[in-house]
Amino acid sequence: MPHRDTWRRVAPLLALLLAACGGGSGEGLDSNGRPVGGGGATGALTATFASIQANVFTPRCTGCHAGSSAPMGLRLDEGNSYALLVGVASAEQGSLQRIAAGRPDDSYLVQKIEGRAAVGARMPFGGPYLDDATIAVIRQWVADGAKAVP
Numbered sequence: 497m498p499h500r501d502t503w504r505r506v507a508p509l510l511a512l513l514l515a516a517c518g519g520g521s522g523e524g525l526d527s528n529g530r531p532v533g534g535g536g537a538t539g540a541l542t543a544t545f546a547s548i549q550a551n552v553f554t555p556r557c558t559g560c561h562a563g564s565s566a567p568m569g570l571r572l573d574e575g576n577s578y579a580l581l582v583g584v585a586s587a588e589q590g591s592l593q594r595i596a597a598g599r600p601d602d603s604y605l606v607q608k609i610e611g612r613a614a615v616g617a618r619m620p621f622g623g624p625y626l627d628d629a630t631i632a633v634i635r636q637w638v639a640d641g642a643k644a645v646p
Contacts, residue, residue, distance in 0.1 A: 543636035544646045582642045597642040600635040
C-alpha cells in the first residue's frame, strides 16, 4: 500500500522534528504560542529601537507590514521600519506623524496600538493586541526621542 510506505518514511522525520521543538511542551513560548522574546530577540524588551524591532515589529507586525503590499506603505521589516516611521506623515491621518519623536500622544502608531486612533483599526489587526507593558516600552522610546540607536 503506497500510503503506508509513505507514512513509514515520514514518521521518523516527524518524530525528529517534534523532539527538536521540545516535543510540544510549550517551553520557550508565551501564552499566545509565540517565541518568548520575539523572533531573533536577544533579551527582554527595552525602550530602544533595536529591542522594539526584534521583540515587536519583526515577530508581531511583519506578517502584514512587509514587502510591496504592506498596508499604507508601512513596511516594518528591519531594513525599512525606522525610515518609514520616525518623522513620516501617516498615510491614514496626514496631520499626524507615524512616530513624532518626543511626543507619544501625537504619534499615530502609538494611537493605533492603543486603540484610540480616529480612523482605522487597532493594531495588530484583529489581535491579539500588544499588552500594556509592551505599549509602555514603545511609548517610552518615543518619549525619549525615538532614536535609531541608544
